[in-house]
Amino acid sequence: MSATVSSGAEPVGNEPVGSGPVGSGPVGVGLIGAGVISTQYLEVLTGFPDVRVLFIADLDLDRAAIQAAAFGVAGHGSVAELLARDDVEIVVNLTIPAAHVEVGLQVLEAGKHVWSEKPIALDRDSGQRLLAAAAERGLRAACAPDTFLGAGLQSAQRLIEGGALGRPVSALALMQSAGPERWHPNPEFLFGVGAGPLFDMGPYYLTALVQNFGPVARVSATASTARPSRTIGSGPRAGTVFPVAVPTQHNALIEFESGATAVLLLSFESAIGRTLLEITGTDAAAALPDPNGFSGATSVFDPASAEPTTAPDSGPAFGRGMGVLDLARSIRAGVPERASGALAYHVLDVMISISEAAASGERVEVASSVERPVAVPSDWDPAASTLGQGTLGAGTQKREV
Ligand SMILES: NC(=O)c1ccc[n+]([C@@H]2O[C@H](COP(=O)([O-])OP(=O)(O)OC[C@H]3O[C@@H](n4cnc5c(N)ncnc54)[C@H](O)[C@@H]3O)[C@@H](O)[C@H]2O)c1
Numbered sequence: 001m002s003a004t005v006s007s008g009a010e011p012v013g014n015e016p017v018g019s020g021p022v023g024s025g026p027v028g029v030g031l032i033g034a035g036v037i038s039t040q041y042l043e044v045l046t047g048f049p050d051v052r053v054l055f056i057a058d059l060d061l062d063r064a065a066i067q068a069a070a071f072g073v074a075g076h077g078s079v080a081e082l083l084a085r086d087d088v089e090i091v092v093n094l095t096i097p098a099a100h101v102e103v104g105l106q107v108l109e110a111g112k113h114v115w116s117e118k119p120i121a122l123d124r125d126s127g128q129r130l131l132a133a134a135a136e137r138g139l140r141a142a143c144a145p146d147t148f149l150g151a152g153l154q155s156a157q158r159l160i161e162g163g164a165l166g167r168p169v170s171a172l173a174l175m176q177s178a179g180p181e182r183w184h185p186n187p188e189f190l191f192g193v194g195a196g197p198l199f200d201m202g203p204y205y206l207t208a209l210v211q212n213f214g215p216v217a218r219v220s221a222t223a224s225t226a227r228p229s230r231t232i233g234s235g236p237r238a239g240t241v242f243p244v245a246v247p248t249q250h251n252a253l254i255e256f257e258s259g260a261t262a263v264l265l266l267s268f269e270s271a272i273g274r275t276l277l278e279i280t281g282t283d284a285a286a287a288l289p290d291p292n293g294f295s296g297a298t299s300v301f302d303p304a305s306a307e308p309t310t311a312p313d314s315g316p317a318f319g320r321g322m323g324v325l326d327l328a329r330s331i332r333a334g335v336p337e338r339a340s341g342a343l344a345y346h347v348l349d350v351m352i353s354i355s356e357a358a359a360s361g362e363r364v365e366v367a368s369s370v371e372r373p374v375a376v377p378s379d380w381d382p383a384a385s386t387l388g389q390g391t392l393g394a395g396t397q398k399r400e401v
Helices: 038-045 061-071 079-083 097-109 124-137 151-161 187-191 196-200 202-213 322-333 341-360
Strands: 027-032 051-057 075-077 090-093 113-116 141-143 168-176 216-224 229-231 241-243 249-256 261-267 274-281 285-287 298-301 309-311
Touching: 027 038, 027 079, 027 322, 038 051, 038 061, 038 322, 051 061, 051 079, 051 322, 061 075, 075 079, 079 097, 090 097, 090 322, 097 113, 097 124, 113 124, 113 322, 124 141, 124 341, 141 322, 141 341, 151 202, 151 274, 151 285, 151 298, 151 309, 168 202, 187 196, 187 241, 196 202, 196 249, 196 261, 196 341, 202 216, 202 249, 202 261, 202 274, 202 341, 216 341, 249 341
Parallel strands: 027 051, 027 090, 051 075, 090 113, 113 141, 168 261
Antiparallel strands: 168 274, 216 249, 229 241, 249 261, 274 285, 285 298, 298 309
C-alpha cells in the first residue's frame, strides 16, 4: 500500500506516523486555495462521511467566502485563521504550484497533515524539505494526483497484475491539447515554472506509469516552445496576452528499473486534442482510460483475436478528493496513505530529469526510487462511514453522493 522512497542516493521520508494519538471519528479538513479546482474537491469531500470540511481559506477572502457559501462550509477566512483551528487535522493545499511548498511548510509548522495539489514542489531541494519537515513532526505530506485511485486505473492495474497482458514491457503515453489558456480564467501559472504540459499534466501520466511499471531509472528527452506568448480565452481577463516561460511540448523516452520502457509526449501545442495510455505486454496490449480521469474501460488487444475485448471499470470513481479521504482513513488506522509524498517526489524527480535531459541532450539518471503502489481493494468504499460519528458533526453540511 505504501510508496516509500528506497533510493540510497536521495532518501526522503514519508514514513507512516509512528507515534502520537491518531484520534477518532471523522477527520476535520480545511482548504487553502478557493480557485478553479476547489469546486471539484468540495463537491467530493463534502459528501464523504469520514471527513468534515470545516474551513476554506484564500489570499482572496471573497473567493473563500463564495466557495464556503456554495458548499455549506461553516468557516472561511485567512490562512492564519485556518491554521489556528484545533479541529482541522488535514489541510488541502490548492494554491498555485509556486506556493505549494511554502504553504505546505506553514501547515506542517502548525501541526497539521498536508495534502498538496501537484506538483509537490518546483525543485528537488524544496520537495525534500517538505517531506523531511513532515517526517520530523510525525505528520504526513501527501500529494495529488489521486486519479490513479479511481475505478478506471485501479481496474486496469488489477487486470494487468492478474496477467492479462503477460509481462508488461513497454508503454505509449500521449497528452496533446492546444493549451489550457482557452478555458482557465487565470492561466499564467500554467505556462510558468512548475507547470507547462510536463509539470501540469505529466503527474497523471507518470503516476499511472509508475503504478504499472514501478520506478523510473533514467530518461532522455527533447522540448520545444511553439509560441512565445499566449492569449487568455475566457473570463473577465479574456484577450490579455502573457509570456510563455517554459517549454510547451516535451517528448521523453523513459526507462524503468524493471527494464521496461515508455514513450511519453506531453503537448500544449497541438490542435489535435488527444489522450492515450497504452501498455504492451509479452502476450497482449491494453488501451487504458484517460489518466487524468477517475473512470473508464480498458480494452485488451490479444493477437489471437480479431477484436479487442473491453473490460469495464469497477469500483468507486468519485473524483478529486479520494486521495484526501484515503489519507484521512490512513491517519486514523496508522498505516501509510496511497498517494504519498514519496510517490509524488519520485514523479517530480522524473519530471525534473526530463527537463534536464531535454536541456542538455544527455540521458539523465533518476536518483530517487519508490515502491509501486499496491491496488486498492475492490470493495473499497469512499461513501461508507468507517470512522464513527466523532464530535465534528455540527455546522457542516453533508451532501448526498
Ligand atoms: N484547474 C484545474 O483544472 C486543475 C486540475 C487539477 C489540478 N489543478 C492544480 O490545482 C492547483 C490550483 O489550480 P487552480 O486552477 O485552482 O488555480 P487558481 O489560480 O484558479 O486558484 C488558486 C487559488 O489559490 C490562491 N492562492 C495562491 N497562493 C496562495 C497563498 N499563498 N495562500 C492562500 N491562497 C493562495 C489564489 O488566490 C487562488 O484563489 C494547481 O496546483 C493546479 O496544478 C488544477
